[in-house]
Amino acid sequence: MQELQTYDTMQVVKRLEDNHRLKRDLDQCKNGFHSTIQPTQPPHSKCPHGEFQNITGPMVYTAGEYPGSYKYGAWGRDPKPEAGKESWYWLVMLTSSNRYANYIRLYSSLSSLIVGLSIPGNVQIHSSNPTTNTIQGPNVVLYGEALYYNCYNQDAVCRFNLTTKTITTLQLPKGTRFNSKGNFCHLEECYPFTDLDLATDESGVWVIYTTSQDFGNLVLSKVEEDEPMTLGQTWHSSVYKQGVTNTFMACGVLYATRYVNKTMEEIFYAFDTTTGVERFNVGVFINKMSPNIYSLNYSPVDQMLHAYCDSYMVSYKVLFW
Template sequence: MRPVFVLLVSTAWTFAGAQYYYQGLMDYLENRLLAIEDRMQFWHEQSHRYHTELQDFKKLTAVTMDGLKNEHSMLFKDLEGAAVQVDRVERELDYVETQTSPRACANKADKVVEQGVWRLEESRGEEEEEEDEHWEELHSRVSDCVEIISGIRSVKILKRVGSPKGMWTRDPRSSKVYIFNGTSGDIIYQFNSVREFSRSPGVTGSRQIRLPSEWSGPGGAVYNNYLYYIKQEADTDVQVVKYDLLSGSVTDIAMIPVDSHATVYNLNPETIADIAADDEGLWLLYATSDSEPNISLAKMDHATLDIEQIWDTRCPRENAEAAFVVCGTVYVVYNTHLASRSRVQCVFDVNDMVISEEAPLLYFPRRYGAHASLKYNPEEKQLYGWDDGYQIIYRLTMKRKLLV
């Protein structure tokens, strides 16, 4: 009996120990689950708080964006109003400029202004008689043309082709247009008309003319189917070359009295000399030396390239960007290194017929930079300008000079 009793007691103690162990394990697991539930509840509360704050931030952001959009709209309207004001001011400035008494570099000495001015409304017989009376007086003058520019009637930006600097012009005796792209080269481009050039993609579709020598600077001219261009090689004299566009050959070459290191316009140092064509023929604008402060003018025989007469225009080279000649009157266009409004600030008439009160103070409309070239067409009364790669046409209005 004793062993059986011992066995029963031992078994009872074993079951009691196992029950105690499992009870402890269950208590441990229950505590861990409660801790996990607490952490999940805390995470849920934090997530809810973050979600609420995010919603509040989105609402605040939406309100701020609406405010910014309203301010942007108001600012845009203010800028549009400012643009309208600027345009109005520019128009008023242009009007004031046209009404302001012009300044010129023309010489006043030895001027006797006639008492009456030619009037277009006079009868044909009276006008012819008056012209006959003054023809003898003007016969010995260099230029018999009696027109002067009074203003810029309109501006047309044709297109943008090629380099920032270059030249384009139209032959006064034909409809053909010629393009000098860049500041030097041996190729020019020919179009049959301005319309054909405006419709062309770039210079493709044009007739390429390869010259026998390189042209230097955008100072050439086309006159009566002849191309006149400046030729200069390194450390050599400066020449004017006459090229027959019909036969494709050089017909004449002339030396010009220009220092090889001098440039005619301070703002365009690539322009060694500038050839201009008007109703009277060909003119040459140049600087005799780099130390010479003023622009010189020479009348050239378009057939032989002989220089017939030379003048000191008294127009400074400093800040000059281009020039052109109309009826024997030189108009020098000035600008600044920080490109602003180009303006005709100096006028010189070879016949001393333009007085200070009559010479125009022309301002070109604000565009891109500075003109690399300006070429006058006497048949159309307009300028062909090259401005930062843009090809521009300026149509001019004219009036009669006061006869002396």
């Protein structure tokens, strides 16, 4: 009865908040032609979807083609696909020592991924695994028909062009921790070879890492899509990377998660690259289907969050308003 009462109370509070927001929007429309006082606080980042509020789900939960076979990996959608490939999904599994991979697997639709029908199949980076410029660690993304990832045995980002089969590299700043020296962690374990986390959002590709001069705190840099790649603007946070289990980007805001227990993860931290404001009280919880989330990718195409969890592929809907 107490739980029902709490639930009813929260529904009332939510309705009041909705009504307040609608009234505010109506007042803004009525006063749209009148001058307004400029806010003294820095503006929030501009997001076409609104402000990040919550996630719901899981919406998808599948073992795919290889149930239980590959513990570490990543999956998602290309935010900038070629024409005709808008519905495609990609999958990278660490097939060697839970650390390395040498190909990306493609699916023509979500249903194809779920039932395990890979068309057109694998796109191979190299026949050997691992070797120079193959994949190290699970935190990879696909953007503009190119796979971005931590180059094998290097403190650098690799970009593999799926069309031309060419690889370009981007050297990260001196002191960048790599080869499992700057991992995501929680109290019980660290996730090996998660030194570099690649992320996508509405504006492109990002890399999250840490350096010795930042004393292990998260560093965020924009990856410019030039040829060759260049490192764009960089931001330095005050959150310790080994106190974080994963990160993702949405609308220019860096979000970080931490392990709560085997069934719950918390999005606790946000860093707004527009304002430079950090928040440690985001307080959005992820209902997990498996104890560990080894990669987390946000898709700006459909505002979905794709998680790879102990060989399972799970997705959540990101709510903005």
